[in-house]
Amino acid sequence: MHGTYLRLGVTVWDSDRTVIRAARRKLTRSARRDPAKREARKQFYREMLEHHANAQRLVAEFRL
Numbered sequence: 001m002h003g004t005y006l007r008l009g010v011t012v013w014d015s016d017r018t019v020i021r022a023a024r025r026k027l028t029r030s031a032r033r034d035p036a037k038r039e040a041r042k043q044f045y046r047e048m049l050e051h052h053a054n055a056q057r058l059v060a061e062f063r064l
Helices: 002-006 016-026 029-033 035-062
Strands: none
Touching (some): 029 035
């Protein structure tokens, strides 16, 4: 999933909301609207936010 996060086109300093919006654009229309896939969508968004938080921690730690 890290590769997907890298393809979102967000910077490290973007907000979580920006990450969610970019991730939403990566999903197909049917995947965004299907109630049966709700838990999978939530998990996808959580993973993207986790990768984003890790990237922010790395930048803060190494002061890049």
